[in-house]
Amino acid sequence: MGRTAGRSPQDTRRALLDAAADAVRARGIHASLDDIARFAGVSKGGLIYHFASKEELILELARDQLAAFQASIDAALDPADTAPGRLTRAYLRAAVGPADDDAAVRESLALVTQLMTLPAVAELARADAERLEEALAADGLPADVLALVVAAADGMSTAPLWGAPTHTLAHRRLAERLVHLTRHPHLWETVVP
Numbered sequence: 343m344g345r346t347a348g349r350s351p352q353d354t355r356r357a358l359l360d361a362a363a364d365a366v367r368a369r370g371i372h373a374s375l376d377d378i379a380r381f382a383g384v385s386k387g388g389l390i391y392h393f394a395s396k397e398e399l400i401l402e403l404a405r406d407q408l409a410a411f412q413a414s415i416d417a418a419l420d421p422a423d424t425a426p427g428r429l430t431r432a433y434l435r436a437a438v439g440p441a442d443d444d445a446a447v448r449e450s451l452a453l454v455t456q457l458m459t460l461p462a463v464a465e466l467a468r469a470d471a472e473r474l475e476e477a478l479a480a481d482g483l484p485a486d487v488l489a490l491v492v493a494a495a496d497g498m499s500t501a502p503l504w505g506a507p508t509h510t511l512a513h514r515r516l517a518e519r520l521v522h523l524t525r526h527p528h529l530w531e532t533v534v535p
Contacts, residue, residue: 426482427524
């Protein structure tokens with residue numbers, strides 16, 4: 343079936359990436375190209391026109407997920423915030439910000455977990471994590487404060503995997519306290535000598 347009338351090549355690629363995500367969530371990482379094409383409403387030939395192999399499609403899906411998270415960090419940057427820790431605060435807001443739907447967060451985390459079982463994706467994610475770690479390390483916060491805030495944000499962002507809601511007062515208060523710590527990192531030194 344190739345390209346659907348009225349849909350641009352970019353729209354078709356987007357639909358294929360979305361369908362690949364749906365197929366992997368529904369059938370696991372071993373979802374076939376036929377499964378993905380069916381989810382996208384295109385022929386297998388139409389899918390292969392855009393992605394020569396399943397590996398190419400899965401790697402592009404992983405890149406897309408990484409780019410989406412980076413875009414959420416970029417969107418969370420406060421243009422008026424020029425103090426040290428600016429990027430860390432944006433990371434915190436992107437990781438633990440109010441989610442519209444905990445079920446959607448669980449689905450996203452489940453997709454990433456499936457993708458990470460592939461060595462090529464794990465390597466891609468590792469390289470992206472190193473890039474982000476370098477950027478955060480240059481953000482001007484003490485290493486201990488940075489490590490605490492990032493670890494807390496990462497842990498809080500995975501709470502929906504365990505059935506914990508993210509729309510609680512305790513969750514919001516913890517996020518506020520972490521932001522406060524990034525603005526006043528000297529407070530950490532009074533807690534931990």
